[in-house]
Amino acid sequence: MLAKLEQTGAPMTVANLARVRHALMVLPKTTRLETVPGLPFADTLSRALARRKKKPEDLANDGFASGRAGRLGHARRR
Amino acid sequence: MLDAGNTPFEQLTVVRKAAQLLLAEKPESLAIGVFGTAVQRQRAAEMAVYAAWINGARLPQRKKEASGAALRSIRLFGHRSANGFCPRLAVAGGNALCRELTVLPPNELNPAHYRARVRRLAREHGWRHEDYDVKRLRKMGAGAFLAVAQGSADGDAAIVHLTYRGRRPRKRIALVGKGICFDTGGHNLKSARYMHGMHEDMNGSAVALGILLAASELGLPVELDCWMAIAQNHLSPRAYKQNEVVTALNGTTIEIVHTDAEGRMVLADTLALAARAKPALIVDFATLTGSMHVALGDRYSGVFATDEDLARRAVAAGRASGERVCAFPFDADYDAALDSQIADVKQCSMEGQADHILATRFLKRFVGDTPWIHMDLSGSSCKGGLGAVGTDVTGFGVAWGVELLQALLGRAR
Numbered sequence: 001m002l003a004k005l006e007q008t009g010a011p012m013t014v015a016n017l018a019r020v021r022h023a024l025m026v027l028p029k030t031t032r033l034e035t036v037p038g039l040p041f042a043d044t045l046s047r048a049l050a051r052r053k054k055k056p057e058d059l060a061n062d063g064f065a066s067g068r069a070g071r072l073g074h075a076r077r078r
Numbered sequence: 079m080l081d082a083g084n085t086p087f088e089q090l091t092v093v094r095k096a097a098q099l100l101l102a103e104k105p106e107s108l109a110i111g112v113f114g115t116a117v118q119r120q121r122a123a124e125m126a127v128y129a130a131w132i133n134g135a136r137l138p139q140r141k142k143e144a145s146g147a148a149l150r151s152i153r154l155f156g157h158r159s160a161n162g163f164c165p166r167l168a169v170a171g172g173n174a175l176c177r178e179l180t181v182l183p184p185n186e187l188n189p190a191h192y193r194a195r196v197r198r199l200a201r202e203h204g205w206r207h208e209d210y211d212v213k214r215l216r217k218m219g220a221g222a223f224l225a226v227a228q229g230s231a232d233g234d235a236a237i238v239h240l241t242y243r244g245r246r247p248r249k250r251i252a253l254v255g256k257g258i259c260f261d262t263g264g265h266n267l268k269s270a271r272y273m274h275g276m277h278e279d280m281n282g283s284a285v286a287l288g289i290l291l292a293a294s295e296l297g298l299p300v301e302l303d304c305w306m307a308i309a310q311n312h313l314s315p316r317a318y319k320q321n322e323v324v325t326a327l328n329g330t331t332i333e334i335v336h337t338d339a340e341g342r343m344v345l346a347d348t349l350a351l352a353a354r355a356k357p358a359l360i361v362d363f364a365t366l367t368g369s370m371h372v373a374l375g376d377r378y379s380g381v382f383a384t385d386e387d388l389a390r391r392a393v394a395a396g397r398a399s400g401e402r403v404c405a406f407p408f409d410a411d412y413d414a415a416l417d418s419q420i421a422d423v424k425q426c427s428m429e430g431q432a433d434h435i436l437a438t439r440f441l442k443r444f445v446g447d448t449p450w451i452h453m454d455l456s457g458s459s460c461k462g463g464l465g466a467v468g469t470d471v472t473g474f475g476v477a478w479g480v481e482l483l484q485a486l487l488g489r490a491r
Contacts, residue, residue: 012111012155020109026122028114029081059079063096
């Protein structure tokens, strides 16, 4: 049995994220996260990437997992 | 992040790896947010939901401690698909069925149980179902299939024929799959290292079944026959031996060279049966040769097609679906390696050169003039997952097959 899908055209917001435990955010490749309109926690993500000496566009090769506080874990490469 | 300049395979891989970070915690629900322009959001949503469906499903396990339930709900923000991504849902369902059957242990998925499961599926989905059991195949003279089937004491082997008929079908297409529920190698016994995992040798038939399920769920306007060659390759006093000569359903006599080349034997008669119905195209799937693994590893599968346009379509379907295939040649002069002193053809060669090509040359004798694509599934299992799929067993071929069908039927995704 595959997961049931609910959809909304409304964007994901900080308020939505406060109510879920697991969220996947998929954005187009960019060199500047602030140019992605409405991206929740963009500042947190930018700071975390900087700490790891990563550029935003590196996310096109690998995913990041993060807690809301901004602790990031890198996807294991396969 | 999705790079629109990357291939579908690369994009699906990135999305799957990101989703796996979350799904590893076995959540009951997952929220997905997509960002960017409307086109970017639509593409991102389709891939992310597909990856979540595929990787949120749980494969059978027989551990005392349950390892977490399947993902139950997905909440998508930022894009609303009018059809609920039903093409992707259908493919994900077909892929999940294929992987589920493939990982089942051989004491659960033996030919009798496999056939019973297929019968139930046929009832549930309204497919026509017909069994060609050993007795019937003997009367018909299917000596190639029976050479393999006779080694199994249970006598539960069969060629199973399913048919889905969509509304106002535009074409009749046949899918054929190798369904060896366990392959010991027969008298030419495999070593333990190579026998381990041979319960997955039925994967080709599960791919065909997964495509049939997806096509049926999508209501594709096609008459789709699915032929599954279900048997085991066992070692027993009745098992076939080297140097035997057997006569296949189409009258071709075959000199047995190696009993571990059983896949081409069961496929020979199954392809001959499929060709009798004169479909516009036959597509077969089989974990057939080690030489395809040597050629491609486990990240691509190899295809052979009877004409260049079909080969081009097969490769294009691989690119679009993220299940990549490489087209191989199989020119007629390869037949020299299969010349036999005593029969029409040798089953294989002991020389070990280009066995994936020789197997295709052998099988070509049984499809006659029917347009044909043969897929040797070197990508059926890939450690750590492949493309959208995160498990070792990949279900490779289901998304490719649905993509090919839609292209042949002139339906844009």
